[in-house]
Amino acid sequence: MKVTHSLTSARRKFAVTAAGIARTLIALVVVAVVLVALLFIVRPELAQQAIKRVETRWGYVFRSVDAGLTDSWSIALGVYLREALDGVPDIPELVIDVPFKEISKIYAKREEALARGILVQGPDDFVKGEIRIDDRVVPIKLRLKGDWNDHLAGRKWSFRIRTRGGEQLFGMRRFSIQNPNTRGFQSELMYFEALKRYDVMSPRYRFVQVTLNGESMGLMALEEFFSKELLEYSRRREGVIVRFDESYAWDSRDAITGEAVGWGGAFDDYRNAEVDAFGSSRIAESATLSKQYRVAEGLLNGFADGALSASEVFDVERLGAFLAVSDMFGSWHAVAWHNLRFYLNPVTLRLEPIAFDATLQDRFTDAASVISDEPVAIAMLADPLVRQRYKEVLDDLRTRYEDGSLPDQLRGVEDEHLALLQTEFRMLTRFPIDYLSGRLDALLASDGDYAFRDDREQDQYAVLAHFRYTENELQIETAIPREVEVRAASWIQPQSGEQAVALDWADLPLRLPARGVGSAPVGFTLPLLNPPDPDVTWRLEIEAGLPGRDWSRRFSAGPAAQVLTERPLPAADTPLPEFFVRENDTLRIRPGEYRVEASVVTPPGIVVSVDAGTTLRFANDALMLVNGPLRVQGTEDAPVRFVPLDSSWPGIVVMEADDRSQVAFAEFRSTHSVTTDSWTLTGGVNFYAADVDIRDTLFADSRGEDALNIINSDYTLQDITVDGTVSDAFDGDFTTGRVSGGLFTNVGRAGGGDAVDVSGSTIQVSGTRFTRIADKALSVGERSTMNATGVVMQDVGTAAAAKDGSLLELSDASISRASFAGLTAYIKKPEYGPAEIRAKGVTIAETAQPTLVQTGSRVTIDNVEQQSEDVDVDALYETVMKPGLRR
Known part of the structure; x- marks a missing residue:
């Protein structure tokens, strides 16, 4: 019994001692936590220094953890610090109010997305609400946004927002708000800043504080959407913005996982995607924008089909710069085909890239080019002109990195926002730009021999083939890496449900060959039978399946897509009239009177010089396109006259001249503005990206929208006369x-x-x-x-x-x-x-x-x-x- 009592007593003493030690340890842990918390709050720079070495290697792991701490305490702490700390810039506060019935739809959509693993948008997802900011109330419509569920994590949900009633917010009518982590915090702004030097467009991007129905969402990134306001702010004329549609990739199912993700399969390919536009309803209401969309669609499809080279489709200067800056940063995401956005410049009829969503938290940091991971970028850089510009910009970037101007520029942008971001994301440190130097060296040393291969297939496909129709034929293109059988086609009257045969049974079934992943399509055409009543609207549906399978699926055929096989602008590929005399890099027109029966297009970079005493008489559809400086050298006694042969003529266009144009003692009479099937300019006399001095010149009897239109240029107009215009x-x-x-x-x-x-x-x-x-x-x-x-x-x-x-x-x-x-x-x-x-x-x-x-x-x-x-x-x-x- 004494032994037992001694053991029991010893155990009790040990337990008491252990409990004391435990309490002491707990107290020490609590004190440590409090001290660390105070350290983060009061002296975050010390904490940052402590983890600097780890941050260099694992920084974005910390940032992801930090960004996930979106509970109310961390958001509240950020709100407090933004008010309490000195040196933190003021930011707007958006108070979003959404009625209970409407917000319930948002909650339901989020739960659905979390269950599915992705957010699938529907046409009725937008709900009504309002934003209060200062003393304004802005009516809005909003919905959840983002493909993946990182946009729905915690309390920082991403929203796409449209203003209503003609209202705007920060000069924008369409924009998104999202967790700054989804756009790489300050790195997105640094990426945009690097692109500004090369005049590559990007959306406006800023940070705001957001409250949704009384609950703070904390610090959010506000990003402009693709709209005419973006173009106007970027000093571009109104036009269309287009993209490759990625919906087939999302609608297809992965053969391995069964998830609704088609990436890596047949539809993860720009050559197997439709072209669509932002703001389609606005485009449909405008004849001018509709014409521009047809051109943009035709250019992109022509490039995808290989009929047009990149330099025939895109603005070479800006595309090369976009690819170079993106590659320097290691932004594979920005150059991915489904993230590319293009603006059709209505003057040059070339597509300009709009950069966005660099996702630099998931970037390449080694020497590998992001181009080798993306077939569309490989095709772009296969064009010698684009590759030359790409190399020029890389060389400029390396020079600016070495002399310190590029790091200073990037750090300047970062310094404007880092203190603000650190109020809520306490582990966030500077973006590590040291890796840029090694990437620039490696990219400039690369021979550009890119290779890409991906042989994954998909088990369930969004479509089996592409079906389009013209007035009298059905156009079919292969789409998937399996044989497909076209079995029937029907005209369907939507109101009555009446059906009629659309293809001759003798042509069916049509066996389509398999299309390899990443390969070009094979096309077929079949003659269409006319619907019973051509004055009634009919829908064309195609029935198709896989050979040997007893099931079929029905697909609606759409109108044939525009595909261009040549540049839509008049080309300098026809002989010039004999009155042009070549003198080195100048085309000279000597004194005399000449008839111009057809449009005149001069080669790029060549000066056109017109001597005093010259008269050019233009036919009704004959325009003059000068792709270089224009020198009109009239005198008071011997002016240079541009006049019509009959009642009027289109006019003259001077484009993208490296040297300044000079026009003196000239007359431009009876222009009706430049209009072709693909091209519409408002002016009778137009200067685009071509600086000019005009003096002692007459513009008379203008019949177009503008007698003189100057765009993106510097000019002087001295003692000119404009007498008689329609507009x-x-x-x-x-x-x-x-x-x-x-x-x-x-x-x-x-x-x-x-x-x-x-x-x-x-x-x-x-x-x-x-x-x-x-x-x-x-x-x-x-x-x-x-x-x-x-x-x-x-x-x-x-x-x-x-x-x-x-x-x-x-x-x-x-x-x-x-x-x-x-x-x-x-x-x-x-x-x-x-x-x-x-x-x-x-x-x-x-x-x-x-x-x-x-x-x-x-x-x-x-x-x-x-x-x-x-x-x-x-x-x-x-x-x-x-x-x-x-x-």
């Missing part, structure tokens, strides 16, 4: 320039014509006279700045208008007989904001109303602010400012 006289888009002296008269015979109309520009106007102007003598829009002095505006609709974030400074000017208003400032496009006019020494006489100022905009005359009022701008443009309306 506008001079239109400047994204320009810098100066107008001095001269006369604008009889502008806008059809009503609604402006004399000087600028967008996204900086311009000076001095000593110019404006008389008999149907609409506005001076129109300053879309974040432009104009300084006008000593101008005379007489018998005008409106003397001067500033709109959409623009500033007009007007001095020592006279306004008389303005039938609508002397000075007016307003918002036409809400994304730009209010406008302002500052007038000094301006006289206004015999004018209906001296000023019209919309609430929010400003007009001051001699430092006296004029009264503002609510103005229905839409009504203005449907009445007094409407083209074609005579006053």
Whole structure:
């Protein structure tokens, strides 16, 4: 018994001792945790230094862990630190309110996505809500976004948002919010910054604080969507944005896992994808945009089919730069075929890349090129011109890395945002840019011999073949690595359900060969039988299956896709008229009078020089396209005349000239603007990316939208005369320039014509006279700045208008007989904001109303602010400012 008692006593003493030790250890752990927490809060730089070496190797592991800590405590801590710490930039707070019934749909969709492993979008996913910011309430529609469930983790859900009711937020109508981790925190901005030097477009991207229905989501990344606002902000004309549609890849099932993921199979290929556009409803409502979409679709399909080279389809300068910068960063994600976005430049008819979603948290850091992982990029760099530009940009990047300017540029952007991000993501450190040097060296040393192979197949396919139709034939292209049997085709009347045979039974069944993964399709055509009543709408359905299987599937056939096999612009491949004389790098036209029966296109980089005393008479459909500098050397006694053979002619285009053009003592008469099946320009005389000086020149009897249109150029207009236009006289888009002296008269015979109309520009106007102007003598829009002095505006609709974030400074000017208003400032496009006019020494006489100022905009005359009022701008443009309306 004594032994037992001794053991029991010893055990009790040990237990007491162990408990004491445990309590001590727990206390020490608690103290350590508290100290570490305080360290992160008060001195995060010390914690960062402690893990710096580990971060170099495992940094993005830490970031992923950190980004996953999205419980309320970490979000609340971030909110507190953003308010408490010095040196943290202020950011907007978006308060999103969604009614219970609507938010319930969001919850259900999220649960469905978590169960499936991916988010599958539906046409009815958008729900209504509103965003409160400062004193504004912006009505919106929103839905969940993102393919993978990292966009739905924790409390930081990703949303696609559209504003309603013509409203905007930060100048955007469509945008996304998402966890900064999904875009690599600050690295996305650093990637965009590197692209700016080469004028490669990217969406606007910033950080905001978000609250959803009273619960904080903390710090979120706001990213602009693909819309016309993105183009306008990027100083591009309105146009279409297209992509390769990836839906077939998502709709197919993987043979190995059975998951609804088709990556690596037959449809993970740009050559096996349809082309579609963003904003399809807007495109359908515009004849101009519809034409542009057909061109964009045709160019991409022509490239995918191998009929057109990359340099015939894409803007070589920008594409080469996009590939080089993406490869330097190791961004395989940005160059993946399904992430490529392209803008069709409506002037050059070339596709420009729009960079986004670099995903640098999952980047290449070794010497391997991201190009070798992506067949579409391999095809692009197979073009010698694109590869040359790619190498030029890599060389420029390496030079700038070595001299320190590139690291300084990237660190400058990072420094603007890192302190903000670290308030919530406490383990986040600087983006490790040291790896860029090694990648640049390796990429420049590469011989560009890329190889790609992937033999995976899919068990369940979104489609078995591609079916399209024209007026009288069915077009079929192979799509999958199995033989396919086309068994029937029917016309179906949607309303009544009536069916009719669409293919002759003698042509069926049609056996289609297997298409290897990554290989080109094989095409077939079959004659279509006419539907019973051609005046009724019919839908064409095809029945197909796999040989030896007793099941069939039905597929709807769509209209035949546009495929271009040559450049849509007039080419310099036809002999020039005999009156052109080649003198080294110049094409010279000597004095004389010449007939131009067909369009003239000059080779790139060649100067076109026209001597004094020359007259060129153009046929009705004959335009002149100069792919280099234009030198028109008229004199007062011997001007150079560009005139029609009959009543009118398209006009002249000067494009992408390396040297400045000069036009003196010239006449341009009776142009009706440049229009072909694929190409529409608004001007009779056009300069695009071609700086120019024009003096002592007459533009008369313009029958198009603009007598003179200058885009993305610097210019001077000295003592020019514009006399007689159907619509506008001079239109400047994204320009810098100066107008001095001269006369604008009889502008806008059809009503609604402006004399000087600028967008996204900086311009000076001095000593110019404006008389008999149907609409506005001076129109300053879309974040432009104009300084006008000593101008005379007489018998005008409106003397001067500033709109959409623009500033007009007007001095020592006279306004008389303005039938609508002397000075007016307003918002036409809400994304730009209010406008302002500052007038000094301006006289206004015999004018209906001296000023019209919309609430929010400003007009001051001699430092006296004029009264503002609510103005229905839409009504203005449907009445007094409407083209074609005579006053």
